[in-house]
Amino acid sequence: MQPQAAFLNPDEVKYANGALVQLPYPTNDVRLMTQFATEAASRIFRPGFRYSKAEVLLMDICQPGEFTDDLFAVNQPVSSDRLMAALDSINGKWGRGTLRTGSVPVTPDWGMRRELMSQSYTTRLDQLWVVKAK
DSSP: OEEEESSSOTTSOOEEOOOOOOOSSOOOOHHHHHHHHHHHHHHHOOTTOOEEEEEOOOOSOOOTTOOOOOTTOOOOOHHHHHHHHHHHHHHHHHOTTSSOOTTSOSSOSOOOOOTTOOOOTTTOGGGOOOOOOO
């Protein structure tokens, strides 16, 4: 977790910090990842700054079944696997963000800047070039 404040504004005080968190076991549970990211953010948050972004870096990502831990290691509960499968199924059927953690607002008051976004010539028909030969 790494928040940044005022990096593009020379008149404001700049602040950056980071926190490394190790999850207790390999997981795909968004609730556990959100909990640990929130705890990390609360440890390094400083009031009085205008934060512009926060980065979350996931390391040592592996497929289920690829990670081998010791015999006594705690594993992700089966109920968590079933819940995440249900969440993915519902979001796949009804659209991304249909179900989400309670910490994500339904209509966030921020959005990604798209001024410098590249064209989608290969993925959107309305942006596909038309070539005519004579």
